[in-house]
Amino acid sequence: MKAWRFYGFNDMRLEDVPAPVRAPGQVLVEPLFVQPSVTEAQLARGIPTLALDRIKRRLETEAPVQLFGHEFCARVLESDAASRFHVGDRVAARAKLPCGKCPLCKSERSELCRKGPVIGFDLPGCFSEIASIPEIALVKVDDRISDSEAACLQSLSDSVAAVETAQLRIADSVVIFGQGSMGLECLQIARLSGAGQVITVDVRDEACEISRELGADHALNARACDVVEAIRDLTDGNGADVVFECAGGSPKQGLAGNQTLLQALETTRSGGKIIGVSWFGAPLLLNIDLLRERSLRYLFPDISTQAHLAHTVQLVASGRVRLKATITHVLSGIESVPRAFEITANKGKYKAINPAQVMMRPPEA
Ligand SMILES: [Zn+2]
Incomplete structure (x- = not known):
């Protein structure tokens, strides 16, 4: 499959890599719409913000590495037999996951846990043709929500x-x-x-x-x-x-x-x-x-929970929160991912409101 991999700051390359193998508890998905968050767009350039040290260390020790891509709408390709998700379902995700093991997680205060992985930072995100995402991160997207709007649900849950x-x-x-x-x-x-x-x-x-x-x-x-x-x-x-x-x-x-x-x-x-x-x-x-x-x-806000993410689906599906007006830039094809990073890192210059989105596989002409 094709995936964007980072060799360093300001150095991302589209390459052929082996498709991910789904582990138990994960869901294999095909990303449909993906947008870099503002934080990701800054980190890709080495601009100081949240988690710069963590990303720098990964680049220094693991490059080339698949990074970023936690704001997405994707289609399910494969899941556990007992999964909440079925082949063909559309899903969106939250990014920061609870560890499930610490005293906070065990006492139902997982919104305060900071020990779990972050999708796109510690785990590969969705700037690729196929991705494997932990099931606990995911929510099913209602039919009334477009792929483009669904890619905004992560930020909405925050x-x-x-x-x-x-x-x-x-x-x-x-x-x-x-x-x-x-x-x-x-x-x-x-x-x-x-x-x-x-x-x-x-x-x-x-x-x-x-x-x-x-x-x-x-x-x-x-x-x-x-x-x-x-x-x-x-x-x-x-x-x-x-x-x-x-x-x-x-x-x-x-x-x-x-x-x-x-x-x-x-x-x-x-x-x-x-x-x-x-x-x-x-x-x-x-x-x-x-x-x-x-x-x-x-x-300061707690990290968003499964309940917050599920609520965002209701808010958008019912029309109580409107996202369409904020989506100003939609690009076509996985090749345009670096352009989406450029626009998102400089939203003022490009008159963008939401991060620039990428329709990963444009409909065939
Ligand atoms: Zn925890």
Whole structure:
């Protein structure tokens, strides 16, 4: 089969390799739609973010190695006889898996386990013609969801976990910095979870427009106004009950650095919550006394569980969460995977909202 293998940072090659042999507890699948996550697109270039050290070590000791590809929709080719999945089913996955053995996993708190493997980082993902994926990672995709939308379910399940972490109360005011895919997902899930006024922030007009379409009461363009002042005005000088920070990261990739986190701290009401969704890729200098003085809670999402992933299927199948408007770039054929990495690593430059998707095997002409 053909698979993309990494020889180093900025060095991925499409090669013929032996097809994977399915182990018990795994499901053999044919990837249909795959997208690199923003994190993967940065890691492929050696840009500091989550898990860079782990990927660097694998490249140094195991290259060539199949990496990345945890956001996908695939079709089942083969599974255990007693499996929940049958040949022909479409499936999507969550990425971070529980180990199943530690005290947290054994006491039904597997969302807190960090000892299990991550698909695409520790196990091969779906940038190949065939992949073997642990069954515990998978969910069946409803017929009402397209292949393209299903490839977004992994990120959506992380957004569900992020909003759950906020434990919104009915009518809470919500601010969301960043209207990329996760910001737009958090917007829609917060709406469904009882949020009152929802204010979103981005620096791209097109992202602000989609944000309004998907339910934001106010979509502020941070290039056109003083965001901190505007949010204070919209919340009667108080700040918001809950602020999601989904914009931070390397300015080289068009992200906001730590500026949006500082703005988030300034626009959260006393005792309010900041949910940290972004990865910054470098240590930050923060005046913790500001948080202490105003009793701010800076919280981070748990990893998404099977229950979160199953919920995403219901959200999208029923039309309560809309993903189509966020999918801006769809490429055709396994050869176009590097282009998808390029677009996803530079979403600002290419005016992409969701990561660029690859239809792995285009329909024959
Ligand atoms: Zn565990």
